[in-house]
Amino acid sequence: MVKPFTSLTGTVAPLDVDNVDTDAIIPKQFLKRTERTGYGQFLFYDWRFEDGEERQDFVLNEPRYKGSSILLGRKNFGCGSSREHAPWTLADYGFQVIIAPSFADIFYNNCFKNGMLPIVLSEDQINQLFQLVTTKSGYEVTVDLENQTVTDSHEFQAHFEVTPYRKRLLLKGLDEIGSTLEHQSKIDSFEDRHRIYYKLEHGSI
Amino acid sequence: MGKTLYDKIYDKHVVYSGEDQPSILYIDLHLIHEVTSPQAFEGLRLNNRHVRRPDLTVATMDHSIPTTDRSIPFRDDVAKKQVRTLEENCHDFGIRLFDLTSEHQGIVHVIAPELGITQPGQTIVCGDSHTSTHGAFGALAFGIGTSEVEHVLATQTLKQDKAKTLAINIEGELPKGTSAKDLILSLIGKLGHDFATGYVIEYRGEVIRHLTMEERMTVCNMSIEMGARAGLIQPDDVTFNYIKNKKYAPKDELWDDALIEWRSLYTDDDAVFDKTVDFDVSVVVPQVTWGTNPGQVAGITDVVPSIDSLPFDQRKAGEKSLQYMGVSSNTPFEEVKLDKVFIGSCTNSRIEDLRKAAKIVSGYKVADSVTALVVPGSQRVKRQAEEEGIDQIFIKAGFDWRESGCSMCLGMNEDIVLEGERCASTSNRNFEGRQGKGARTHLVSPEMAAAAAITGHFVDVRNWVTREREEVRSW
Ligand code: SF4
Numbered sequence: 001m002v003k004p005f006t007s008l009t010g011t012v013a014p015l016d017v018d019n020v021d022t023d024a025i026i027p028k029q030f031l032k033r034t035e036r037t038g039y040g041q042f043l044f045y046d047w048r049f050e051d052g053e054e055r056q057d058f059v060l061n062e063p064r065y066k067g068s069s070i071l072l073g074r075k076n077f078g079c080g081s082s083r084e085h086a087p088w089t090l091a092d093y094g095f096q097v098i099i100a101p102s103f104a105d106i107f108y109n110n111c112f113k114n115g116m117l118p119i120v121l122s123e124d125q126i127n128q129l130f131q132l133v134t135t136k137s138g139y140e141v142t143v144d145l146e147n148q149t150v151t152d153s154h155e156f157q158a159h160f161e162v163t164p165y166r167k168r169l170l171l172k173g174l175d176e177i178g179s180t181l182e183h184q185s186k187i188d189s190f191e192d193r194h195r196i197y198y199k200l201e202h203g204s205i
Numbered sequence: 206m207g208k209t210l211y212d213k214i215y216d217k218h219v220v221y222s223g224e225d226q227p228s229i230l231y232i233d234l235h236l237i238h239e240v241t242s243p244q245a246f247e248g249l250r251l252n253n254r255h256v257r258r259p260d261l262t263v264a265t266m267d268h269s270i271p272t273t274d275r276s277i278p279f280r281d282d283v284a285k286k287q288v289r290t291l292e293e294n295c296h297d298f299g300i301r302l303f304d305l306t307s308e309h310q311g312i313v314h315v316i317a318p319e320l321g322i323t324q325p326g327q328t329i330v331c332g333d334s335h336t337s338t339h340g341a342f343g344a345l346a347f348g349i350g351t352s353e354v355e356h357v358l359a360t361q362t363l364k365q366d367k368a369k370t371l372a373i374n375i376e377g378e379l380p381k382g383t384s385a386k387d388l389i390l391s392l393i394g395k396l397g398h399d400f401a402t403g404y405v406i407e408y409r410g411e412v413i414r415h416l417t418m419e420e421r422m423t424v425c426n427m428s429i430e431m432g433a434r435a436g437l438i439q440p441d442d443v444t445f446n447y448i449k450n451k452k453y454a455p456k457d458e459l460w461d462d463a464l465i466e467w468r469s470l471y472t473d474d475d476a477v478f479d480k481t482v483d484f485d486v487s488v489v490v491p492q493v494t495w496g497t498n499p500g501q502v503a504g505i506t507d508v509v510p511s512i513d514s515l516p517f518d519q520r521k522a523g524e525k526s527l528q529y530m531g532v533s534s535n536t537p538f539e540e541v542k543l544d545k546v547f548i549g550s551c552t553n554s555r556i557e558d559l560r561k562a563a564k565i566v567s568g569y570k571v572a573d574s575v576t577a578l579v580v581p582g583s584q585r586v587k588r589q590a591e592e593e594g595i596d597q598i599f600i601k602a603g604f605d606w607r608e609s610g611c612s613m614c615l616g617m618n619e620d621i622v623l624e625g626e627r628c629a630s631t632s633n634r635n636f637e638g639r640q641g642k643g644a645r646t647h648l649v650s651p652e653m654a655a656a657a658a659i660t661g662h663f664v665d666v667r668n669w670v671t672r673e674r675e676e677v678r679s680w
Pocket of ligand 1 (some may be wrong): 267268311314333335432550551586610611614615
């Protein structure tokens, strides 16, 4: 069941780095856990911590960005592996929205499965947001999924695209598996006519 | 208008398409491993759902397992729990598992092809981005997240919008001394790390036709490093000959039927791609990455680039990468010294890769300053290499010869590159921290990695003198 998302007003944290990859978001030593939760503490681990201490020179450690719920990024955000641990980690840390000029495919898709909204804006709009967030302390924007807008209380206003299905998925908090299973009879009849050319021995080992 | 290979495979697997959602696509083969599946099984249990087609689901353990002696128990309790969880899940849901005791165990993208499970025209998914490897067989294969793993387990389908199509025509002749790895690295270098985001690539042209299946897998494996959803190659006799007689390949009449179907898998002459790129490989030289994404790559005869030599929009990222990598601009690659060499991963750990690396290594010793290891992609590759005596070439030279797994490709087990160390690696990602915190990764071909292990720094393998015959290696 996807967690519903309708709108959000929150402070923005800027991460001015291209190609932020999933290894950076959640390093592999934390992928051995078998749970879905509790990853927030490991977000950007190698960037955030040095010998277990917070690094002063990493942007998310700056007091003014603590508690932000919207992450502003650069191009090709979330590239790399398919690990859904990446959105789990960002969400668990507190980010529900990520705004960037482009996202890697699998990461983008994974976000929606977890009640998170990735938003693509133009390079110009992104530059403008970076400018605003670094010059105004406590800079907030409102993200409205119904109207597909990102706005602040003064000058910034942007429209973003999202497919109707993904929009509905988030607004309603759909159970995707449940909705596919409504088409069970179609899957059955597909299997009747579809050929598979390999056959494994059944069962474990 | 004709159809592309991608269109043909996609259309054939549509179970349902409506206005209200992406098409529901049938999945022919679902590969699972220990890292991205536990939460999916947990989801099934919570919702009281079962695995719809355990017979189309295949599991192995590869990512977090040790590659040292298998008789020694796991030292890492968390990894042990993850592996145990996979065992339990496969047991409870009736899924075939190739575990650590299996003669078929190995990296998921190595074993499915060698078992003959990967076949043309299939839809293949796995909770792993390098699933694109299987596209070498003309299968539509892509990585998915854990929520989708759960979706496939429960329904044997996936909701998928159609991707855009990108044709990459590879022309010319791959020069002697260069490999499929150099081809794909230089292509990524030319097009960029995110060029193909949202696209399915079809690699076409004479050069591709002449590649072996293993080389095609190396190429398709790295499609994701251009951001592509998948990479495809039209199946041909090279493909069919590779599959024939594999353990789970169709036999007898079923083989004949399959072949008829597989021969229809090609892009029609009048099909139109959304984007087309031509790439001439005639000038490709052995490649070395210098930065922290696979697009930051250059030829061995080049120097580490300076910031000003990079296109304007790549300078900031380039500067950060160079700083992390601890290499100075304008240093010739041949002067870049190494601490570790890793030959392995789903990109380059198959028997041909090991043979090529062994040819370079034969008669030489690993440099004193270097720790080098070879991790075969699967137990089958390992056995084959041992039958051919390749293991002895590596061992005599001072390489560690390991059990199969992902190993230092992502350093989830004990095989890591230490902070500040520099590694020549035949894997596919040189991201910051990929092989270990602070690890510096240079991606290269198996031949280049092998030569670097001997000399302790990068060298141009085109000039390598093989010791077997004491002559400049004639390629
Ligand atoms: S070898 Fe590396 S890239 Fe391939 S599946 Fe394993 S971790 Fe992923």
